[in-house]
Amino acid sequence: MIPAIGITMGDAAGIGPEVIIKALEEPEIYEICRPIVIGDAKILKRAATISDSKVVIHTIEDTEEAKSQHGIIDCINLDLLPEDIVFGEVSAVAGDAAYQFIEKAITLAKARKIQAICTAPLNKEALVKGGHDFSGHTEILATLTETADYSMMLSSPKLKVIHLTTHVGLKKAIDLINPERTHTVIELADKALKRAGYKEPSIAVCGINPHAGENGLFGEGEEEEKLVPAIREAQAQGINVSGPHPADTVFFRAVRGDFDIVVACYHDQGHVPIKVLGLEEGVNITVGLNHGIIRTSVDHGTAFDIAGKNIADNRSMVAALQSAAELAPK
Structure with a gap:
């Protein structure tokens, strides 16, 4: 059985939602993993519109409801964001939501409902404004998994x-x-x-x-x-x-x-x-997270300057999903 990969949406004011949509348009991703986005369905729908994508956003409450089918993006919808959140602006609401997406992914990984986590970028300033004083994803993951x-x-x-x-x-x-x-x-x-x-x-x-x-x-x-x-x-x-x-x-x-x-x-x-x-x-x-949790991520930031312009590159997200599928326990 191919692994289920939880994809956290990152900061909604950045390019995270867009690169997720573009990456999951690639049919080969569904050959190596079962991608499940943890984020906000309406923001993904907006990103799909911006990207001229024909994918369907399938809102689910649990991983067992996922269709895992190319052309349909399964999304565990936490519904934490306003639909009109402004691209390219630091937002406490977006920072808090980005943290909660990660927290949900850790919960699912501990329960073995997903076999790895792949994260879209967050903004550190927004994260702190949202009430979470961490310097980045790595430190959040270490804290939530009690990893030293x-x-x-x-x-x-x-x-x-x-x-x-x-x-x-x-x-x-x-x-x-x-x-x-x-x-x-x-x-x-x-x-x-x-x-x-x-x-x-x-x-x-x-x-x-x-x-x-x-x-x-x-x-x-x-x-x-x-x-x-x-x-x-x-x-x-x-x-x-x-x-x-x-x-x-x-x-x-x-x-x-x-x-x-x-x-x-x-x-x-x-x-x-x-x-x-x-x-x-x-x-x-x-590397080294407790509970055997695998986490990969894009190697770029939120790119506020190009967010919402349909010019973000999906290659790092595709590579991150490929690495997550490779490293995930089978």
Whole structure:
């Protein structure tokens, strides 16, 4: 039986509803999963009109009512939004609704009614205005699943990256890195790739400083203190990990095929190479959630500047659904 994937609608003032409609117009999606949108039916209908789509929005209350048929989009309708919500504007109502869509998806995943979650983008400012003080999807998911050890993985056809830290300032990010966190993320990367079919994934750890510290020439010994002990411990466990490697060359080497995944130390160190390679095909994956929950996401934001204009690209959403179907328990 192919997996049921819960698709959270994201921020209704952005491009989330539109890219969902466009992605679910692709017939091959229904060959690999049973997509169920968790959101607002009337907003999806508006997005379908804007996208010149002929799909039918099928409102349901439970996953068992889903038709799982191309041309019909099943939607668990939480009915939290006004029909005329303004595109491109930060809205507390939209931020609160985006949070509640995720909360509903977690409930369904815990009950095994869906086998994975795929999220459309939310707006962090709207989220906070809506009463939910989180920096992003990853932190919400970790809180709702009571998960302590998790990480953000970015995946594209040529490169995979997993992060030691994400949505914090650079100075705080370096303070947060320690051998325990580094070892945890190396293990998460190893387990995630093995689950995806890699027999012995090759993992490269980025240095924190230029040239990975150049034997103490740059920085204050952060590599030796925060990274090296964890790498050695993981190697002793049999994990195929190496580093620290200079960040200015390790991503090139990974794209060339030397490594299957790169451990990035902070947000931009990992995000920039993925996005340079192609924003349209990037997928955001939350690794290590409790209850065995798989979560993938588009690797782009709400794009308020183009929302409602029928120019949003669906490729990252298609890739996210494909990754969710691949990683979901069968």
